[in-house]
Amino acid sequence: MKLLNASQIHQWDQITIQNQQLTSLELMERAAKKCVDWIVENLDKKSTIYIFCGRGNNGGDGLAIAKLLLSLDFNIQVNILAGEKSSADFEANLKALKSTSLEINELHSANDFPKLEANCYVVDALFGSGINKPLNGLPLELANYLNNFSPKKVIAIDVPSGMFLDHSSYGNTIIQADEILTFQTYKQCFFIAENAQYLGNIHVLDIGLDAEFPYTQESNFEITDANFAKNIYQPRNPFGHKGTFGHALLIAGSQGKYGAALMAAHACLRTGVGLLTCNFPEEIAMPLAITLPEAMSMKRNETIDWDKYKSIGIGPGLGMESFDIIKDVLTHTKSPLLIDADGLNMIAANDELKSLIPQNAILTPHPKEFERLFGKTANEFDRIDLALQKSQELHCVIVLKGHNTLIAADGVGYFNTTGNVGLATGGSGDTLSGIITSLLAQGYISKNAAILGVYLHGLAADLALSKQSVESLLPSDLNQYLGMAFKSLG
Numbered sequence: 356m357k358l359l360n361a362s363q364i365h366q367w368d369q370i371t372i373q374n375q376q377l378t379s380l381e382l383m384e385r386a387a388k389k390c391v392d393w394i395v396e397n398l399d400k401k402s403t404i405y406i407f408c409g410r411g412n413n414g415g416d417g418l419a420i421a422k423l424l425l426s427l428d429f430n431i432q433v434n435i436l437a438g439e440k441s442s443a444d445f446e447a448n449l450k451a452l453k454s455t456s457l458e459i460n461e462l463h464s465a466n467d468f469p470k471l472e473a474n475c476y477v478v479d480a481l482f483g484s485g486i487n488k489p490l491n492g493l494p495l496e497l498a499n500y501l502n503n504f505s506p507k508k509v510i511a512i513d514v515p516s517g518m519f520l521d522h523s524s525y526g527n528t529i530i531q532a533d534e535i536l537t538f539q540t541y542k543q544c545f546f547i548a549e550n551a552q553y554l555g556n557i558h559v560l561d562i563g564l565d566a567e568f569p570y571t572q573e574s575n576f577e578i579t580d581a582n583f584a585k586n587i588y589q590p591r592n593p594f595g596h597k598g599t600f601g602h603a604l605l606i607a608g609s610q611g612k613y614g615a616a617l618m619a620a621h622a623c624l625r626t627g628v629g630l631l632t633c634n635f636p637e638e639i640a641m642p643l644a645i646t647l648p649e650a651m652s653m654k655r656n657e658t659i660d661w662d663k664y665k666s667i668g669i670g671p672g673l674g675m676e677s678f679d680i681i682k683d684v685l686t687h688t689k690s691p692l693l694i695d696a697d698g699l700n701m702i703a704a705n706d707e708l709k710s711l712i713p714q715n716a717i718l719t720p721h722p723k724e725f726e727r728l729f730g731k732t733a734n735e736f737d738r739i740d741l742a743l744q745k746s747q748e749l750h751c752v753i754v755l756k757g758h759n760t761l762i763a764a765d766g767v768g769y770f771n772t773t774g775n776v777g778l779a780t781g782g783s784g785d786t787l788s789g790i791i792t793s794l795l796a797q798g799y800i801s802k803n804a805a806i807l808g809v810y811l812h813g814l815a816a817d818l819a820l821s822k823q824s825v826e827s828l829l830p831s832d833l834n835q836y837l838g839m840a841f842k843s844l845g
């Protein structure tokens with residue numbers, strides 16, 4: 356699914372109004388009704404709902420929500436920012452609300468802020484997709500007031516006020532949301548870790564915007580969900596044999612980091628590779644044979660037959676002392692390559708190695724490794740842009756790992772939607788390397804191996820939460836859930 360920017364979302368609104376022969380007010384009422392349905396189902400009717408409205412259409416939504424809640428006998432209190440300029444639909448809804456018995460509180464200064472009662476709810480309808488500058492003046496004071504109060508829940512309409520949809524809000528004040536009722540589609544800002552403290556649970560409300568419009572739009576960003584993964588997935592040929600599913604070579608592990616190598620190997624086999632050879636330190640050849648008898652092994656300094664392997668994965672737990680082997684691999688490999696961890700760190704520290712990165716290689720840095728490779732950026736949006744740029748320059752795939760891992764390929768960024776904080780334990784990345792190396796060996800092109808691998812890795816972690824908590828989950832648990840993750844694609 357494409358991620359649209361603020362201006363495209365505005366156009367989407369207009370196209371819908373045209374094609375469905377609606378008024379913009381009717382569309383706003385549709386949106387408000389969806390929000391109210393959610394509120395009725397999820398909020399406690401006994402608590403007061405304080406609604407804060409700007410004077411644009413986000414504020415218009417707030418007023419339309421207020422009118423519906425009033426008719427349902429909710430206890431509400433409505434506040435609007437004082438001002439001269441307002442949108443037509445805001446004015447229409449204000450007029451309608453003024454015709455009821457409800458008193459509306461105009462906010463001219465901080466003295467007008469209502470005294471909030473403990474256990475109340477706040478609806479944040481100050482600014483939505485039309486935000487065009489950081490909060491300052493009275494909206495900033497209000498945001499600080501609400502953020503310091505901590506009501507029972509803050510429900511943001513469309514987006515938390517103060518957050519830009521498609522560029523960085525780094526350093527700005529934003530109203531912290533607990534629940535976000537967003538219209539029709541995810542917004543790019545929801546996938547950005549630097550916004551994390553302001554984001555709550557996200558609920559995408561279908562307000563019936565034109566179904567075709569997103570397909571007519573250019574976008575540099577997409578999200579990868581179950582449908583996306585299903586389209587990439589290649590079911591196994593029933594007549595296939597071990598040769599059909601590729602022979603992978605994993606080059607991993609060093610003293611003190613043997614586990615990384617073992618975890619990568621285990622995940623590689625559980626992802627369906629036909630044959631796996633492990634180039635591991637000699638001292639773990641025997642533990643490998645015992646714990647993972649399906650894997651073959653070779654000595655670290657044994658000559659590699661470059662024609663033999665369908666994919667090579669290098670890096671998990673490799674240590675920084677393996678310069679010769681990474682150089683050898685970068686120079687000679689004929690197979691699709693995945694580079695992770697110390698493989699990346701050695702490349703970052705050496706320009707010659709950097710120049711040897713083969714086309715279509717998959718690099719899987721976490722943010723620190725990315726910074727070592729490509730430099731620091733002012734904010735996360737810039738880092739994502741840099742990942743897109745570098746992936747084009749190097750003709751490779753960059754998997755920028757995080758809560759919503761970004762896969763940068765061919766100038767497009769794909770945000771992954773699976774996974775959870777249970778993955779924040781050393782070893783999760785090693786497991787991912789094994790998974791992607793396995794998919795490469797099975798013939799997936801680099802971009803698809805990366806997207807599907809990241810999706811399955813996260814899904815296995817989500818499925819594992821049926822038995823584990825986000826605290827107790829271990830990377831090695833993922834192996835047990837890869838099977839269910841694959842089954843969900845069939």
Ligand SMILES: NC(=O)C1=CN([C@@H]2O[C@H](COP(=O)(O)OP(=O)(O)OC[C@H]3O[C@@H](n4cnc5c(N)ncnc54)[C@H](OP(=O)(O)O)[C@@H]3O)[C@@H](O)[C@H]2O)[C@@H](O)CC1
Nearest residue numbers: 368383386411412413482483484485486487488489490513
């Ligand atoms: N798209 C859809 O599908 C649908 C969209 N709908 C709703 O419309 C919303 C978009 O509405 P919108 O375009 O009127 O913009 P909105 O967010 O209300 O803000 C603009 C106003 O705020 C002002 N302003 C901006 N930044 C400011 C700041 N920092 N500090 C102070 N002022 C600031 C700006 O004034 P200006 O700076 O231009 O003078 C302008 O007056 C969208 O999020 C959704 O809720 C639904 O009803 C139906 C379906």
Ligand SMILES: Nc1ncnc2c1ncn2[C@@H]1O[C@H](COP(=O)(O)OP(=O)(O)O)[C@@H](O)[C@H]1O
Nearest residue numbers: 721756757758774775776778781782783784785
């Ligand atoms: N909060 C989180 N939500 C979702 N995924 C996460 C989270 N934290 C970490 N991960 C995932 O866990 C993996 C961690 O990789 P990495 O930092 O290389 O770990 P390690 O080197 O210890 O194996 C990545 O795939 C990342 O996307």
Ligand SMILES: [K+]
Nearest residue numbers: 479482514516
């Ligand atoms: K809002």
